[in-house]
Amino acid sequence: MPTGHHDICQRFDVECLPPELDQKVGIALNSLGKVPLHAVRLPPENGTCGWYIYGGEYSDDADFYQPLHVAHLGEYCPSILPYLALPPGWRVLLAPSYEDVWFDGELLKHG
Numbered sequence: 438m439p440t441g442h443h444d445i446c447q448r449f450d451v452e453c454l455p456p457e458l459d460q461k462v463g464i465a466l467n468s469l470g471k472v473p474l475h476a477v478r479l480p481p482e483n484g485t486c487g488w489y490i491y492g493g494e495y496s497d498d499a500d501f502y503q504p505l506h507v508a509h510l511g512e513y514c515p516s517i518l519p520y521l522a523l524p525p526g527w528r529v530l531l532a533p534s535y536e537d538v539w540f541d542g543e544l545l546k547h548g
Contacts, residue, residue, distance in 0.1 A: 451540075
């Protein structure tokens, strides 16, 4: 895992839960050039670490997200790496000179 994730978790006073490098994220590769960058962490399941990442506006298209191993995330979205150890229920919003990180309990509800 990249350096810096312990600093982020300490800053928000949460337990560090970094994903395993062989787990997968859901990432909207075609949207990554758009601003802002959104990331949400749901509870891990079926080999995923729970992170879903996209740029710009969300789409509910079935093929919006593609699976990507955490080990390759730095090649596509290095700015999110320091935040990956935030536990499920956290959201990250990044734009040039802007950062917003918050807990959203709704992400932990299944329904």
